[in-house]
Amino acid sequence: MNNRKYKKREEKQMTDVLIIGSGPAGMTAAIYAKRANLNVLIVEKEYEGTGQMAESSRIDNYPGFYGINGYELGEKIREHAEALGIKFLEAEVTGIQKTEESFDITLESGEVQSSKTVIYTAGAAHRKLAVPGSEKFENRGISYCASCDGAFYHGKDVAVIGGGNSALDDALLLSEICNKVYLIHRRAEFRGDASTLAKLEQKENVEIIRNAKVQEITGNGKVKILLLDTGTALNIQGVFVAIGMIPQTEAVKKLVALDESGYIKAGEDGVTLVPGFFVAGDVRTKELRQIITAAADGANAANSAIQYIIRK
């Protein structure tokens, strides 16, 4: 057989299910679709990425894995998917077009992949602080991931900005590493878990500053001063920003309907208004954005894709 010709034919093969993103939603969708004997491909933009969970130092709410490190959990799910023979392609998806019978998925390289169905699980990304100094000091004292960068601030003074679970978790983690942690929230009430807040209130090296907004970040090559709109200037070496997430919908915003916050409109079955295009995980409209709900979404979306393929 002519091997070259055979390879070419293989490259042109259309997948049954192309999944965008290899977080818990994407990998679970792949596991379910693969076990239904479908031809599955995951496209993930980060090298061996496993999504947001890789940023968490400790996960206490995923059943069966009490206290597991997020990176480790991600690796375990990835190994599970790989053991089933699921293929991963490292590439960023920049656009998706519906054709008569299938979808054309454009990658950053310009290459186009075709698939009968698409499950979009691109998740969410960190919202940035819109204040002077925010861009200038990124990676020079400003971080969006305490579990990734916290160790660099051992014995130093840092600030955490935000009022949700991420901010509270970050402050708790940093309180074990840093000399002093300022937790700054623009409101009086925190949105995050009351139990985590209570733990922080007990910590001697944590100072909670309510009703204050960051006005400017200054320094000399690296972060030095955090100026608040209350007039307070904090001497710090690190700022951890945890002010929410932005759904990653750039590649699909012309294809599907988004809600007012930018999330893709779909129910638990992942079905969207575009036949054959399904959505799962944090990028979907829903109440609770967690690993377990992302995984559940992935299973449901895969089931919808399987039904779609069977009935077509």
Ligand SMILES: Cc1cc2nc3c(=O)[nH]c(=O)nc-3n(C[C@H](O)[C@H](O)[C@H](O)COP(=O)(O)OP(=O)(O)OC[C@H]3O[C@@H](n4cnc5c(N)ncnc54)[C@H](O)[C@@H]3O)c2cc1C
């Ligand atoms: C610091 C932190 C701590 C957390 N702690 C917990 C916890 O303790 N328990 C819990 O249940 N949840 C926790 N979460 C939330 C949980 O991680 C998310 O809800 C979950 O990861 C969402 O999964 P997902 O698959 O929908 O999306 P994500 O995990 O966001 O994965 C999306 C993937 O898609 C990829 N991608 C995006 N756009 C493209 C594109 N255009 N082309 C190709 N690939 C793309 C991304 O690189 C990423 O790998 C935490 C989150 C953070 C940030």
